[in-house]
Amino acid sequence: MWRCVRLAVAAFLCVPSSCTESKDGAAPAGRTAVRVQLNWVPEPEFGGIFAAQQDGLYSLAGLDVDIRKGGSQVPVAQLVASGQADFGVMTAEDVLTLRDRGGELVAVFAIFQENPTGFLLHESNPITTLEQLWTSSSTVAVDANPPFVRLLNLQFGGKDLKLVPYTGALAGFLASKDAVQQCFITAEPVECRLRGVPTRVLSIAPVFNPYAAVLATRASTASANPAMVESFVRATSEGWRRYFADPAKYNPAIAALNPSMSIEAMNMAAELERPLIVPADGSAIGSMRPARWQQLERELVQVGTIAAGRTPSAGALWTPPSGSNSGATSTKP
Amino acid sequence: MSARAAAVRAVGWPLLGVAIVLVAWQFGVMLSGVAPYLLPSPAAIARAMWEGRDMLASAMARTALGAAIGFACAAAAGGLLGSVIALIPFLRRSLYPLATVLQMVPVVAVAPLLQLWVDNGLPMAILSAAIVALFPVLAATIDGQASVDPGLRELFKLHGATRLRRWWKLDLPWSLPATATGLRIAAGLAVIGAVVGEFVSGYGGTRAPLGIVIQAAMRDARTDLVFAAVALTTVVGFALFGAVSLVGWLLVRRWHASAVNDSEERR
Numbered sequence: 001m002w003r004c005v006r007l008a009v010a011a012f013l014c015v016p017s018s019c020t021e022s023k024d025g026a027a028p029a030g031r032t033a034v035r036v037q038l039n040w041v042p043e044p045e046f047g048g049i050f051a052a053q054q055d056g057l058y059s060l061a062g063l064d065v066d067i068r069k070g071g072s073q074v075p076v077a078q079l080v081a082s083g084q085a086d087f088g089v090m091t092a093e094d095v096l097t098l099r100d101r102g103g104e105l106v107a108v109f110a111i112f113q114e115n116p117t118g119f120l121l122h123e124s125n126p127i128t129t130l131e132q133l134w135t136s137s138s139t140v141a142v143d144a145n146p147p148f149v150r151l152l153n154l155q156f157g158g159k160d161l162k163l164v165p166y167t168g169a170l171a172g173f174l175a176s177k178d179a180v181q182q183c184f185i186t187a188e189p190v191e192c193r194l195r196g197v198p199t200r201v202l203s204i205a206p207v208f209n210p211y212a213a214v215l216a217t218r219a220s221t222a223s224a225n226p227a228m229v230e231s232f233v234r235a236t237s238e239g240w241r242r243y244f245a246d247p248a249k250y251n252p253a254i255a256a257l258n259p260s261m262s263i264e265a266m267n268m269a270a271e272l273e274r275p276l277i278v279p280a281d282g283s284a285i286g287s288m289r290p291a292r293w294q295q296l297e298r299e300l301v302q303v304g305t306i307a308a309g310r311t312p313s314a315g316a317l318w319t320p321p322s323g324s325n326s327g328a329t330s331t332k333p
Numbered sequence: 334m335s336a337r338a339a340a341v342r343a344v345g346w347p348l349l350g351v352a353i354v355l356v357a358w359q360f361g362v363m364l365s366g367v368a369p370y371l372l373p374s375p376a377a378i379a380r381a382m383w384e385g386r387d388m389l390a391s392a393m394a395r396t397a398l399g400a401a402i403g404f405a406c407a408a409a410a411g412g413l414l415g416s417v418i419a420l421i422p423f424l425r426r427s428l429y430p431l432a433t434v435l436q437m438v439p440v441v442a443v444a445p446l447l448q449l450w451v452d453n454g455l456p457m458a459i460l461s462a463a464i465v466a467l468f469p470v471l472a473a474t475i476d477g478q479a480s481v482d483p484g485l486r487e488l489f490k491l492h493g494a495t496r497l498r499r500w501w502k503l504d505l506p507w508s509l510p511a512t513a514t515g516l517r518i519a520a521g522l523a524v525i526g527a528v529v530g531e532f533v534s535g536y537g538g539t540r541a542p543l544g545i546v547i548q549a550a551m552r553d554a555r556t557d558l559v560f561a562a563v564a565l566t567t568v569v570g571f572a573l574f575g576a577v578s579l580v581g582w583l584l585v586r587r588w589h590a591s592a593v594n595d596s597e598e599r600r
Contacts, residue, residue, distance in 0.1 A: 075551065082371055094554075101370045101554045139453060144548035145537055153538075163537030164453045165548065167445055175449050305553055 031064040032228055036215075037085035038070040040168075042257040044247065044269040045111065045186060045213060046089065048285070051250045052239025061231035069257065072143075072168055080216055081105050087232065092211040092296050093147050097305055099312035104219040106318040107293075109233050109286040111213040111240075114276040115205040117148065120173060120183035123198035130202050133180065134158045141166040141173070141181035148208040150303035155207065185276070186269040187261075194265055210296040211288060219315070226321040233286065233320070240285045244274055288317055373557040378564065381557035388546070389565055395535075395542035396527055397569045399455055403462025404523035404573060408516055411467050415474025415512075420500060429475060436468040440526055444533040453534040458542065461530030466519035473515025477508025513581030520577045524570040543569075 038046055049067060052058055058065040068085065070076055077095065080088035081103035095105050119133060119140065127133045133140070134156035141164050142149055152158060166182045170191055173179045183189060185201055192199045215236065222229050243250050247270035248263075255263045279287055290313070297313040300306045355375045361367075362374040369377060382389060418424045418432075440461055451460050481504050489499040531544025541549065543562050550558035 073551075075554075077554065078370055082368065098370060098554045102368055103370055103554070142537070144545055144552055145541075146552060149537070158538075161538070162453065164534050165532060165537075165545065167533055169445055171445065172448055 028064060031062050034063045034065045034232060035068060035085045036065055037068045037076050037079050037088040039076045039089045041069050042254045043187060043261060044266050044273060047243040047247060047250060047270060048236055048240030050254050051243035052235045054250055054253055055242060057235040057238055061235045063232060077105060081218060086221060087215050087217050089213050090216055092214055093300060095214060095216050095316055096297055096300055096312045099316055100306040100310055105216045106219045106222050107214040107216045107316055108229055108318045109215040109236055110211040110288045112211060112276050113279050115209045115212045116185045116276050117212055118183055118185050118201045118203040119180055120188050121180050121200045122177050123200050124177055130207060131156050133202060138180050139164060143182060147300060147303050147305055148204050151208050151299060186273040190265045190268045222318050230320050230322060237284060237286050290317055293317060370554050370556050373560055377557045378560045382561040385558060392541055392543045392546045393565045393569060399458030400462050400524040400527040400569055400573060403459040403527055404466050404520055406463040407466035407519055408470055411470025412474055415471045419475045419478035432471050440465050440529050444529055448534045454536045457534040458527040458530040462523040462526035465526035466523040469515040469518040473511045474508060477511030478504045481507045510585050516577045517574055520573040521570045524566055524573060528566055
């Protein structure tokens with residue numbers, strides 16, 4: 001009965017919608033049903049996942065993957081931790097925060113090596129640095145009190161800033177020359193360029209550079225079914241390799257699921273995200289370094305998201321059972 | 334039954350209901366072992382409320398201000414417009430159907446649009462609250478004034494009363510109980526409208542209203558704080574509802590059947 005209660009609560013929190021024909025729990029014989037919850041609408045930032053799906057890499061690995069689209073209000077970390085999804089795309093801070101609150105999540109694959117989050121300004125805006133922005137009286141559309149806002153507040157004050165919710169829509173930005181909003185370097189700036197609106201992007205990576213999008217699963221899933229997790233990670237990694245080899249081959253299928261972004265914009269986004277996703281040091285796509293998780297943990301303590309003395313980063317990284325470099329983790333410090 | 338016993342009964346039964354739900358909830362959470370980030374216990378919610386009391390109090394004040402001003406605007410506009418529409422048959426036929434469209438508009442969907450037209454923060458919360466609160470007041474006012482006893486209307490005509498005088502002396506008092514009902518419905522809706530407005534354009538940081546507190550707590554996986562903030566939005570709704578009910582009762586208590594019957598029953 002309590003399982004029913006838990007399911008009802010999770011269903012109440014979010015009714016995820018499926019990107020593909022949903023086959024809830026009914027995988028073809030011999031294949032394992034896997035639900036992947038995205039944290040945003042289908043875009044090139046999930047290119048490798050869609051490429052693996054399109055080329056049948058998941059099927060070859062014995063997985064029947066159902067990709068579910070997300071949105072700004074979808075609590076992906078909670079859905080994964082409660083078993084409503086098997087894998088979810090979330091930020092590294094989501095993983096550590098929920099682990100700190102008792103959620104048993106482990107990160108298995110980092111999509112972005114470099115943080116693609118930034119602030120989008122009109123080119124005519126005289127502000128050119130994060131410090132200038134954070135000491136101005138601009139109105140900035142941003143997520144509700146994320147760690148990077150608190151870090152910027154600690155560094156620069158930000159007392160005169162007016163922070164308003166970031167909804168992902170561009171209308172407000174286009175309507176005002178003074179508007180500033182949070183963005184993914186690979187999304188909104190591209191959309192603006194295609195509309196002929198000159199913009200400037202201030203990356204937040206110099207101040208806050210954790211893994212901005214990781215695939216995570218439940219620790220219990222990973223320990224009970226390590227072969228499944230490894231197969232999923234390998235297929236996803238190969239999906240990314242194929243996606244970057246020819247993004248134009250895969251973007252039409254993604255665009256079909258997200259009519260608000262054109263194929264042209266997706267092709268441009270793929271090129272922009274390549275240097276942020278493919279590790280510069282030659283390690284495999286998806287690799288993660290424990291040191292960066294520990295740094296994020298220190299930052300989360302600094303901004304008060306987690307209490308001092310707590311160490312949710314310990315065990316937050318999944319290690320493949322084969323020990324081979326499947327693209328999941330790296331032992332580099 | 335004495336007035337005091339009646340008051341105790343009126344407050345006691347609902348309180349008992351709340352207590353039963355809270356106790357069942359607390360034990361349910363404790364026995365099931367459901368994760369606190371999915372469903373916190375009432376005790377955890379109370380703790381979150383206490384620990385964040387300063388921040389929550391200022392957030393609640395901001396949300397209450399937005400909802401109250403939005404409600405007041407809707408009440409004034411709805412009462413005035415409703416009266417004009419009820420007075421002029423042509424307007425009633427042409428504008429009333431249009432007004433019902435207001436009720437059909439999902440404020441969640443139009444909120445991002447409204448953001449383009451009014452300032453962020455309080456103005457947006459006020460507008461959003463006013464939009465959802467307007468229709469119940471408007472509809473109740475129009476229906477209330479349209480349902481005046483025809484015999485009494487004839488009596489006013491017979492005595493040569495002007496249209497405006499009849500409105501002031503007959504239509505308006507006659508419609509008061511109906512309008513009061515509309516206002517009570519609008520009071521609860523205004524809070525929902527204000528929070529929706531805050532979701533798209535409430536200020537963050539130290540100026541955060543409850544809508545933003547809910548979003549930020551959700552992001553931080555602080556489900557206990559989400560519940561605490563949601564509970565406070567209902568407190569704002571109850572307060573507004575209570576204030577409106579009181580004013581409505583004061584206006585009709587001496588003469589209208591609904592109020593008189595109620596006090597007869599108590600006696």
